Amino acid sequence: MNKKFVKRWAIGIGVVLAYAIMWNVAQVDLIRLWQGIPRMLNWLSRSWPPDITEVSTFLLRALETISIATLGTTVAAICALPLAFLAARNIHSNRLVYQITRSILNILRGTDSFVFALILVAAVGLGPFAGMLGVAIHTTGSMAKMFAEWMENSDQTSLEALHASGVSKSKTIVYALLPNAWPNFTSIALYFWEFNVRASTVLGIVGAGGIGMELKNSMDLLNFSRLFMILLIIWGMVTIIDQLSASLQRRLQ
Amino acid sequence: MILRAEQIRKSYHNEKSVLSNVNLTIEQGQFVALLGPSGSGKTTLLRCLTLLEKPSAGRIYFNETELLNLSAKQTVEVRRKWAYIGQRTSLIRRKSALNNVLAGRLNEMPLWKVILGNFPDADKEKALQALERVGLKDMAHQRADRLSGGQQQRVAIARAIVQEAVVIYADEPVASLDPESAKRVLADLRMLCEETGTTILCSLHQVDLAETYATRIVGLSDGKIALDIPARLLTEEEKDRIYTREEQTNGDSRTKTTTS
Numbered sequence: 386m387n388k389k390f391v392k393r394w395a396i397g398i399g400v401v402l403a404y405a406i407m408w409n410v411a412q413v414d415l416i417r418l419w420q421g422i423p424r425m426l427n428w429l430s431r432s433w434p435p436d437i438t439e440v441s442t443f444l445l446r447a448l449e450t451i452s453i454a455t456l457g458t459t460v461a462a463i464c465a466l467p468l469a470f471l472a473a474r475n476i477h478s479n480r481l482v483y484q485i486t487r488s489i490l491n492i493l494r495g496t497d498s499f500v501f502a503l504i505l506v507a508a509v510g511l512g513p514f515a516g517m518l519g520v521a522i523h524t525t526g527s528m529a530k531m532f533a534e535w536m537e538n539s540d541q542t543s544l545e546a547l548h549a550s551g552v553s554k555s556k557t558i559v560y561a562l563l564p565n566a567w568p569n570f571t572s573i574a575l576y577f578w579e580f581n582v583r584a585s586t587v588l589g590i591v592g593a594g595g596i597g598m599e600l601k602n603s604m605d606l607l608n609f610s611r612l613f614m615i616l617l618i619i620w621g622m623v624t625i626i627d628q629l630s631a632s633l634q635r636r637l638q
Numbered sequence: 639m640i641l642r643a644e645q646i647r648k649s650y651h652n653e654k655s656v657l658s659n660v661n662l663t664i665e666q667g668q669f670v671a672l673l674g675p676s677g678s679g680k681t682t683l684l685r686c687l688t689l690l691e692k693p694s695a696g697r698i699y700f701n702e703t704e705l706l707n708l709s710a711k712q713t714v715e716v717r718r719k720w721a722y723i724g725q726r727t728s729l730i731r732r733k734s735a736l737n738n739v740l741a742g743r744l745n746e747m748p749l750w751k752v753i754l755g756n757f758p759d760a761d762k763e764k765a766l767q768a769l770e771r772v773g774l775k776d777m778a779h780q781r782a783d784r785l786s787g788g789q790q791q792r793v794a795i796a797r798a799i800v801q802e803a804v805v806i807y808a809d810e811p812v813a814s815l816d817p818e819s820a821k822r823v824l825a826d827l828r829m830l831c832e833e834t835g836t837t838i839l840c841s842l843h844q845v846d847l848a849e850t851y852a853t854r855i856v857g858l859s860d861g862k863i864a865l866d867i868p869a870r871l872l873t874e875e876e877k878d879r880i881y882t883r884e885e886q887t888n889g890d891s892r893t894k895t896t897t898s
Contacts, residue, residue: 540731542724542726542727542728543727543728543729543730543731545690545722545724545728546721546722546723546724546728546794547741547744548690548717549688549689549690549717549720549721549722549807550717550718550720550721550722550742550745550801550803551713551714551715551716551717551718551719551720551745552741552744552745553714553749555749556744556747556749556752559749559752559753560730560741560744560752561730561741564730564732564733565730565731565732568732
């Protein structure tokens with residue numbers, strides 16, 4: 386009993402200590418937050434009314450963001466499907482292929498679209514194409530991992546019944562696994578689509594196209610009514626995409 | 639003799655054996671009910687016999703062929719004569735009953751035809767006849783996950799018919815069904831056994847169902863064969879031989895988790 390008691394206290398103190406260190410490292414300063422409030426209120430008052438003079442430009446930029454996210458997600462889905470098969474333990478028994486694929490996916494997943502876009506802008510030049518490639522590369526990693534995990538956790542009994550009757554792996558995948566997988570894979574892809582529309586709004590900051598570029602310009606010029614208009618368009622865009630995705634999800638059931 | 643298991647032993651990670659020295663010979667056309675409390679090794683025995691798991695020791699013969707030393711390719715050849723029905727549905731959920739039955743023909747089809755989903759008309763006819771035999775012809779175009787649990791198991795039986803399986807292994811196929819559905823499933827298995835001479839090895843935990851539908855009852859208790867008789871009403875003493883161990887091992891969660 387005493388041993389357990391000591392262990393619990395040790396864990397508790399350790400956790401508190403870790404938070405204290407991080408609090409310091411992150412330079413959390415509540416006084417600065419307090420002092421910043423009047424400035425933010427001032428900005429807020431200057432943001433009304435929203436500046437509608439450039440709405441058509443913003444809408445065009447929003448379309449750019451949606452295009453980046455949609456094309457990026459689609460390319461990622463196409464690349465992720467074959468990779469997912471290599472990264473699923475129940476599909477093949479080659480440990481080496483599994484490990485290599487998983488490592489590659491972890492690198493892709495662990496590097497944000499934003500970071501890929503930053504690098505790709507240098508490689509293919511400024512503009513939405515770099516953004517789209519960044520989204521596609523990062524999302525391929527995340528999506529393939531989720532596809533693979535779905536396959537590993539999916540209902541094994543139907544696959545096992547065919548396996549036990551001597552049906553080959555490839556036929557089992559084509560006839561039993563994929564028909565059950567499609568709705569789930571589509572649902573995963575829609576989730577990433579929504580996510581990427583939101584994530585793509587900042588790509589413009591590194592010059593990778595979309596509405597983020599206008600966002601950064603407004604902030605640089607401290608033009609808050611312009612900034613507010615852009616935010617309104619982003620909120621509208623995200624809401625529409627989420628609704629569209631949700632209605633597609635419902636249709637999959 | 640169609641199937642013979644000799645001295646089958648199975649243990650996991652050096653723990654107490656789940657199966658110890660199981661000997662079992664099954665003749666063609668028998669409907670063997672494998673009775674036993676949960677944790678007695680029924681599932682493990684079925685999984686060993688179907689080569690889904692490798693026994694720790696022993697030999698398994700199917701039509702005089704020793705199975706445990708076969709190559710992967712030879713294993714596939716042998717398995718084509720087997721059908722396997724699990725406790726939970728073994729159907730492809732989003733496919734129709736008919737297409738699930740047609741899965742029994744996958745072994746005869748080249749991959750490209752499977753990709754196109756292009757079954758010969760003769761196969762479709764066969765599949766419909768099989769569904770008729772289990773009384774589900776009207777349900778042919780229902781999606782599998784819209785069928786009741788009992789109907790799903792009967793579709794799995796129809797799949798075994800179309801596959802022309804010589805042996806059907808069924809692991810607690812009626813465990814999650816209501817009594818009426820359970821009886822229909824077992825009646826269909828019995829029908830197949832009588833009309834086609836299909837050999838059936840089916841684990842059950844309800845004694846009365848084994849007494850009614852099987853032709854032979856094998857009782858498993860604590861990984862050993864405790865009873866092996868032609869099917870008839872069991873005496874209290876015979877039931878005790880299978881089930882009394884359960885009370886002693888009730889608190890023993892290890893033997894339960896390894897076999898269920």
